[in-house]
Amino acid sequence: MAHPIKKFKERYIKHTLLYKLYRVLKYSPFKAYGGNGEDAILARIYRLGRFKKAKYKGIFVDVGCNHPMVGNTTYALYKQGWSGLNLDLTEDNIRLCKTLRPRDKSVQCAITDEVGELNSYIFDQGSGLNTLDKEAADKGAALIGKPYTVKKIRSMPLNDIIAETLGDVKLDVLNVDVEGHEMMVLGPFDFKKYAPDIITCEIHGDKLEDVLDHEVYKLISSHNYRCISYYGATAIFARDGWDFLY
Numbered sequence: 001m002a003h004p005i006k007k008f009k010e011r012y013i014k015h016t017l018l019y020k021l022y023r024v025l026k027y028s029p030f031k032a033y034g035g036n037g038e039d040a041i042l043a044r045i046y047r048l049g050r051f052k053k054a055k056y057k058g059i060f061v062d063v064g065c066n067h068p069m070v071g072n073t074t075y076a077l078y079k080q081g082w083s084g085l086n087l088d089l090t091e092d093n094i095r096l097c098k099t100l101r102p103r104d105k106s107v108q109c110a111i112t113d114e115v116g117e118l119n120s121y122i123f124d125q126g127s128g129l130n131t132l133d134k135e136a137a138d139k140g141a142a143l144i145g146k147p148y149t150v151k152k153i154r155s156m157p158l159n160d161i162i163a164e165t166l167g168d169v170k171l172d173v174l175n176v177d178v179e180g181h182e183m184m185v186l187g188p189f190d191f192k193k194y195a196p197d198i199i200t201c202e203i204h205g206d207k208l209e210d211v212l213d214h215e216v217y218k219l220i221s222s223h224n225y226r227c228i229s230y231y232g233a234t235a236i237f238a239r240d241g242w243d244f245l246y
Helices: 002-012 017-026 039-045 049-054 075-079 091-100 134-144 158-165 182-186 208-212 215-222
Strands: 059-063 083-088 105-108 116-122 149-156 173-176 198-202 225-231 234-239
Touching (some): 039 198, 075 083, 173 182, 182 198, 182 215, 198 215, 215 225, 215 234
Parallel strands (some): 059 083, 083 105
Antiparallel strands (some): 198 234, 225 234
């Protein structure tokens, strides 16, 4: 019975003006919250195709989450029912995460290659320029004409904080936005154990060739990931063998 109905719709309904107007009214755009809208790509992947049928709810880790909503790469996923781990340098951002995203684990911590304590360079509690990288902080200060303050913060490897807060999990999405500190985050990371299907990472370059030649790009690629998009300043990688098509 379904086949004749489909043929009837294609022949008599789908080409009518009324049907085209109906499609306009039912259209639901992909709302972006990320700084450059890169999260719309993630939200689209997980709202369509096989993920839509399963009403998929995955697990993310957001390193350098900043504000839990404004300019945030994982908030669209959270709204789709996901949960995960938010990590940031400032107490205010973590407090907001705990208030506005109660399903998540949210921790004030610097992610690096060893347990200890580091200097963090803070412009203000909500600034996207806050970093562990002094050179990046100096560039940010010159760019906006505003000084930063140096604050001590506890540090630990990403593997350790994931194990401590989420346990032995398989990740769906890993987002890294740490203003020049990416190698310290990803260098010791156990790609094989946590095997995120998608990695989004901020990689700056004056042109695309600079991005392709960047040490962070090469590191992620060396662990069997392929870049499927570069949007704004964010490279989006999919794990080899994982079907990201929607």
